[in-house]
Amino acid sequence: MATPPRASRPSMGHADCARTVPGRAAEDPDSGRRRGRIGLRARITARQGGGRRGVAPNACIDTLAITTIGPVHHPCGPTRRASETFGRPAVPKRSHPCAIGAARPRDHPVIDTAPTPTTVTAPPPRMGRSAWGRIAICIVLALPAVALAVDEHWRIGGFAPDPLVDLLVFGGAVVAASFLLAWAAEAAQQDISGALAIAILALIAVLPEYAVDLYYAFRSGSDPAYEQFAAANMTGSNRLLLGFGWPLVVIISLLVARRYVRAGSLPASATKVLQLEQSSRLDIGFLALLAVVAFLIPLMGSIPLWFGFVLLAAFVVYLWRASKVSDDDGDDEEMVGTAGNIASMPQRARRWTIVALFVVAAAVILSSAEPFADALVESGSALGIDSYFLVQWLAPLATEAPEFIVAALFALRGMGGAAIGTLIASKVNQWSLLVGSLPIAHVLGGGTTGGLPLDGRQVEEFVLTASQTVLGVAIIIALRFHRWSAIALVALFAVQFVVTDTSGRWVLSIVHLVLAVVVAWVHRRDIVPTLRAPFRRQAV
Structure with missing residues (x-):
């Protein structure tokens, strides 16, 4: 005969706590014998505004009239032994009417004793006085150049032009404007994104260097004597960036890494090798292809107009591919120095500041590029120094100094990978945008459509520059930059200032290529992934 199911006990509300709870037959956990029914009376005392010592108000208190050894089935709480619940508050659960988040009856009001949080609105960040001071210094250095440029054009004050004075004044203005552009272009990334913005910022950031070089190319269209200077400035800035800028950032990064190694946050190998970011593989892939293509220029003996358009198309593709690449960690790069101060300003003030810096810097560069370029050529004759040497090294040093300083600041902050990545991208811009623009500027200046011609000295300079680029790519193709490299x-880079004859330059170029082959063989497993990076559909 089937046993009829036991009637389930009806659920009891919070008010039922004051009723008598019938005792239940309990199992002795020690002997397992069944004990008799024991009368048990439980009363819940809920006091509002006061209670027993150690008991919070509005808490449910299990006060047992009879102490038993059997389990106590409280209608509002879990099963407990009497000795466990006597005189102590029952711990509420989610199912208990007094539990947190449960609906409470009317006779059980809630007294919220928690303090109300007060929201304090922080004042909007402002740029410090030191940042404004650096901007003011750059503007003060640029004002004499603007005054001289206006006087030379309109002949207002009748100042007699002097090559050395022009070199110092206009050179200082170009350097000051380069700093303003570097700060504004970096801070503008806080508000602008996308491929078009990247292209605009790239053009603005390289304006000081390209303005001087494009002026020589434009002037060579009507004056053949300036043809050599167009190639000289390009090859000098290219080799200065790789032979001095890259090692500078690596050495600073490795020296800074010693502090983290002593603190135990980095392994000991961090003081010997700088690890590049994974996203740099795209830049290295484009740079490798451009370095190989660059050997076509000395073979052709000129930079044809069609070849210039090919390089410009490569630059556009590079920007498009770079806009598809995401950061390794998904975080934005930290801005340092004056650019970081500008980026921390309120949105409206920041945008007006960036626009003002762009306008001022562009005006200074456009007004100073021509007299600075002419002063370089004329100062060489006045000082008895080869003008080709001044154009090749002094002009790039002045225009690229801000970029080197910004990269060094990143390295000092422990962001060596980001710093060297910026200089690698600049190298790509030089071989694509700058070299591709030279024949176009030459034609616009009155030159033939055949492009910018090169003489014997310029051919060897291009070979030396391309061979150095191949060596640089072989060194970083494995995304590691060793200190000995x-x-x-x-x-x-220093040897080329000692070896100045033609045969010595060719020997130095061969040394670059031989070392590049050896290093590339060591890193041969990374060659194919790097060359495929510019063509991969999926971003790196």
């Missing part, structure tokens, strides 16, 4: 690049 940085020292080797600096040493080879």
Whole structure:
């Protein structure tokens, strides 16, 4: 005969706590014998505004009239032994009417004793006085150049032009404007994104260097004597960036890494090798292809107009591919120095500040590029120094100094990978945008449509520059930059100032290529992934 199901006990509300709870037959956990029914009376005392010592108000208190050894089935709480619940508050659960988040009856009001949080609105960030001071210094340095440029054009004050004075005044203005552009272009990334913005910022950031070089190319269209200077400025800035800029950032990064190694946050190998970011593989892939294509220029003996358009198309593709690449960690790069102060300003003030810096810097550069370029050529004759040497090294040093300083600041902050990545991208811009623009400027200046011609000296300069680029790519193709590689690049860069004859330049170019082959063989597993990076559908 089937046993009829036991009637379930009806659920009891919070008011039922004051009723008598019938005792239940309990199992002795020790002997397992069944004990008799024990009368048990439980009363819940809910006091509002006061209670027993150690008991919070509005808490449910299990006060047992009879102490038993059997379990107590409280209608509003879990099963407990009497000795466990006597005189102590029952711990409410979610199912208990007094539990947190449960609906409470009317006779059980809630007294919220928690303090109300007060929201304090922080004042909007402002740029510090030191940042405004640096901007003011740059503007003060640029004012004499603007005054001289206006006087030379309109002949207001009748100042007699002097090559050395013009070199110092206009050179200082170009350097000051380069700093303003570097700060504004970096801070503008806080508000502008996308491929078009990247292209605009790239053009603005390289304006000081390209303005001087494009002026020489434009002037060469009507004056053949300036043809050599167009190639000189390009090759000098290119080799200065790789032979001095790259090692500078690597050495600073490795020296800074020693502090983290002593603190135990980095392994000991961090003081020997700088690890590049994974996203740099795209830049290295484009740079490798451009370095190989660059050898076509000395073979052709000129930079044809069609070849210039090909390089410009490569630059556009590079920008498009770079806009598809996401950061390794998904975080924005930290801005440092004056650019970081500008980026921390309120949105409206920041945008007006960036626009003002762009306008001022562009006006200074456009008004100073021509007299500065002419002063370089004329100062060489006045000082008895080869004008080709001044154009090749002094002009790039002045225009690229801000970029080197910004990269060094990143390295000092422990962001060596981001710093060297910026200089690698600049190298890509030089071989694509700058070289591709030279024949176009030459034609616009009155030159033939055949492009910018090169003489024997310029041919060897292009070969030396391309071979150095191939060596640089071989060194970083594995996304690691060893300290001995940085020292080797600096040493080879210094040798070219000692070896000035044609045969010595060719020997130095061969040394670059031989070392590149050896290093590339060591990193042969990374060659194919790097060359495929510019063509991969999926972003790196």
